[in-house]
Amino acid sequence: MEDTFKSGFVAVVGRPNVGKSTLINHIIKQKVSIVSDKAQTTRNRILCIHTDEECQIVFLDTPGIHKPHHKLGEFMDEAAYQSLQDIDAVLFLISGNEKKGPGDLFVLDKLKGTKVPVFLVINKTDLMSREEILHKITEYNALFDFAQIIPISALTGDNVDAVVDELKKILPEGPKYFPDDMITDQPERLLAAEIVREKLFQCLRDEVPHSIAVYVEEMKNRGHNKVYIRVTVYVERDSQKRIVIGKNGTILKEVGRLARQEIEHVLGSSVFLDIWVKVKKDWRNKPSALSEFGYKN
Ligand code: GDP
Ligand code: K
Numbered sequence: 001m002e003d004t005f006k007s008g009f010v011a012v013v014g015r016p017n018v019g020k021s022t023l024i025n026h027i028i029k030q031k032v033s034i035v036s037d038k039a040q041t042t043r044n045r046i047l048c049i050h051t052d053e054e055c056q057i058v059f060l061d062t063p064g065i066h067k068p069h070h071k072l073g074e075f076m077d078e079a080a081y082q083s084l085q086d087i088d089a090v091l092f093l094i095s096g097n098e099k100k101g102p103g104d105l106f107v108l109d110k111l112k113g114t115k116v117p118v119f120l121v122i123n124k125t126d127l128m129s130r131e132e133i134l135h136k137i138t139e140y141n142a143l144f145d146f147a148q149i150i151p152i153s154a155l156t157g158d159n160v161d162a163v164v165d166e167l168k169k170i171l172p173e174g175p176k177y178f179p180d181d182m183i184t185d186q187p188e189r190l191l192a193a194e195i196v197r198e199k200l201f202q203c204l205r206d207e208v209p210h211s212i213a214v215y216v217e218e219m220k221n222r223g224h225n226k227v228y229i230r231v232t233v234y235v236e237r238d239s240q241k242r243i244v245i246g247k248n249g250t251i252l253k254e255v256g257r258l259a260r261q262e263i264e265h266v267l268g269s270s271v272f273l274d275i276w277v278k279v280k281k282d283w284r285n286k287p288s289a290l291s292e293f294g295y296k297n
């Protein structure tokens with residue numbers, strides 16, 4: 001029998017903090033190295049590329065799959081819809097140790113129209129009993145016609161290989177789109193901005209203002225293995241600025257600490273992270289502001 005190489009694009013979706021980044025880090029088993037400086041938006045980016053002897057899987061982020069708000073919501077929603085047209089499968093992640101919430105249901109609703117296989121990944125099984133895992137499977141089976149349900153722990157790595165194996169089964173025959181050693185196309189700036197944005201979501205949880213944009217203003221080397229990064233967090237109102245900064249600056253300090261750690265890990269150098277919060281009124285409804293933030297190209 002002839003060996004055929006398989007390849008394809010897989011969208012990774014799920015509300016914040018379900019473990020998408022942790023899973024991706026585990027799949028590529030090394031820190032993300034930067035391979036390209038090509039300008040692109042944050043709308044439909046490559047999270048990572050898995051390549052082995054049999055297949056290449058390009059994992060894509062689809063940030064548009066969350067509740068639309070204002071103009072930004074429209075742009076992102078369209079992009080999200082587009083991205084669901086050109087892919088071969090969807091990985092839908094949930095936190096198995098938490099009750100399903102509106103965030104999970106919203107994402108699931110968005111997936112209803114897709115024609116490609118949707119895989120449910122029940123993450124954080126290290127925090128669950130066997131009974132709880134079985135219960136989750138039954139619960140979600142009733143909601144959607146999943147191609148497969150895969151319980152994993154992205155943290156411990158338990159059953160993560162099954163994700164790649166199951167995807168491999170349904171991928172079409174295809175070429176190697178990217179070189180073997182390329183594992184992401186994210187420019188450093190966007191990566192840094194994305195990490196800060198994630199930590200904001202993590203620290204603010206439900207309080208996170210919908211109108212938030214993170215922009216890396218400056219990124220430069222400062223001596224050997226030292227990087228200075230200046231980031232601006234844009235919000236629409238003073239009240240939102242106060243939320244982001246937190247009482248006595250505690251929230252922003254924690255965001256900075258967590259983001260710095262992760263950026264250092266990703267870049268492999270020590271980082272001085274300088275985060276500022278600025279109010280830019282109604283930025284989402286101004287097309288000029290949108291293009292400034294990179295949502296139009
Ligand atoms: P994302 O927002 O979906 O990308 O989620 P992250 O990958 O950033 O993970 C959010 C939090 O959940 C982090 O604190 C992770 O360490 C934690 N986490 C992710 N996967 C697991 C898991 O399998 N088990 C446990 N216990 N924690 C996890
Ligand atoms: K996160």
Ligand code: MG
Binds near residue numbers: 020021022198
């Ligand atoms: Mg993430």
